[in-house]
Amino acid sequence: MSPNDHIAFYFRVSGEQRDWVLAYLEPMPFNGFEETEDCLVAYLSAVQENPELYNQLDDLSARFGLEWHTERIPYTNWNARWEADFQPVRVGAFAGVRATFHAPLEGVVHELVIQPRMAFGTGHHATTYMMMAAMENMPWADQRVLDYGCGTGILAILAARLGATEVHGVDIEEEAYENSIDNARVNGAEGIHVYLGDLEAVPSELTFGTVLANINRNVILDSLPALYDRLEPAGRLLVSGILTDDRTVVLEKAQQSGFSLMREAMREQWLLLDFVR
Numbered sequence: 001m002s003p004n005d006h007i008a009f010y011f012r013v014s015g016e017q018r019d020w021v022l023a024y025l026e027p028m029p030f031n032g033f034e035e036t037e038d039c040l041v042a043y044l045s046a047v048q049e050n051p052e053l054y055n056q057l058d059d060l061s062a063r064f065g066l067e068w069h070t071e072r073i074p075y076t077n078w079n080a081r082w083e084a085d086f087q088p089v090r091v092g093a094f095a096g097v098r099a100t101f102h103a104p105l106e107g108v109v110h111e112l113v114i115q116p117r118m119a120f121g122t123g124h125h126a127t128t129y130m131m132m133a134a135m136e137n138m139p140w141a142d143q144r145v146l147d148y149g150c151g152t153g154i155l156a157i158l159a160a161r162l163g164a165t166e167v168h169g170v171d172i173e174e175e176a177y178e179n180s181i182d183n184a185r186v187n188g189a190e191g192i193h194v195y196l197g198d199l200e201a202v203p204s205e206l207t208f209g210t211v212l213a214n215i216n217r218n219v220i221l222d223s224l225p226a227l228y229d230r231l232e233p234a235g236r237l238l239v240s241g242i243l244t245d246d247r248t249v250v251l252e253k254a255q256q257s258g259f260s261l262m263r264e265a266m267r268e269q270w271l272l273l274d275f276v277r
Contacts, residue, residue, distance in 0.1 A: 134265065
């Protein structure tokens with residue numbers, strides 16, 4: 001058993017159950033999620049395994065009749081696992097995402113090469129797709145950008161491609177931090193500054209014209225006041241990772257923090273909210 005192993009948690013849920021189950025699981029210390037035909041799969045680093053997590057899952061099982069089991073995934077098998085499932089993604093003609101082992105994509109303006117490992121962000125999930133789509137028509141010239149919870153670095157890399165003057169990314173997970181650096185190099189975006197930690201890891205003197213936050217609801221709610229302080233006047237905050245049922249609570253907290261809603265989008269019961277400071 002290696003500390004670099006991961007544990008896959010398989011939750012047997014139907015399509016209509018997945019959103020609310022995911023809403024319960026997102027605040028837990030999982031590294032990422034995957035949907036299969038009959039399961040929602042959550043991944044956890046072996047070093048983060050703890051009895052309290054299992055107690056929380058047992059409580060969910062007792063309350064809702066949730067069936068689940070686990071499987072340990074040896075570190076050496078992970079690349080083969082995701083390579084078998086990873087398919088290229090297109091966001092219209094605007095952008096495409098592929099892995100290094102795929103042929104180059106044709107008919108897209110921006111092609112991103114992403115090796116996700118255990119980090120979140122390949123364009124497959126509705127939230128990442130919406131974030132990328134929304135970025136197409138945003139202003140990027142003379143922008144200092146923060147990708148808050150950068151995962152694979154996909155949004156930071158796209159912002160750099162779109163002409164942002166300065167791009168920063170931060171993630172609390174070491175694997176995501178390393179993955180973002182690797183993906184930035186593969187995409188010729190070595191100028192992206194990546195930090196390991198929470199928002200406080202980003203140099204305090206920096207303010208941003210745009211913040212991208214594709215992250216879970218609880219982190220967004222907790223971070224809204226601090227993100228407001230880190231945005232420049234009239235700065236934009238683009239957030240996703242929010243279920244449609246959570247729209248009201250997020251809007252209320254955002255307005256209390258000083259934000260105004262400019263636009264919103266929905267895809268597969270997930271929301272994207274575009275705020276201005």
